[in-house]
Amino acid sequence: MTESNFDLVPSYVIETNQTEKEGFEAMKTLLEAEAKPTAIFCANDITAIGALKFLALHRKKGGYNPFMFGKIGYIR
Incomplete structure (x- = not known):
């Protein structure tokens, strides 16, 4: 991220423990x-x-939408 000039x-x-x-x-x-x-x-x-389940479950009451966020996956 630093190399791409993104602020962390x-x-x-x-x-997390990745669950x-x-x-x-x-x-x-x-x-x-x-x-x-x-x-x-x-x-x-x-x-x-x-993370996406949180967004989906709180779509109505929180106004969150899974499509509001960019998402990046990583496989090594």
């Missing part, structure tokens, strides 16, 4: 922040599924 916001970095539940909770934490991220990066598909 430390509060946006949430370490669906922790992806769900991490997305909740991100969206409770005053400044909302515009994209998410998850270290694996399971964590991403949890």
Whole structure:
């Protein structure tokens, strides 16, 4: 990210054990922040599924939409 001139916001970095539940909770934490991220990066598909489930479940009451965020996957 640094090489691409993106600013890394430390509060946006949430370490998890890469589970669906922790992806769900991490997305909740991100969206409770005053400044909302515009994209998410998850270290694996399971964590991403949890994050997207949070967005889908809170679509109506929170106004969140999975299509509001850029998403990046990573496979090594």
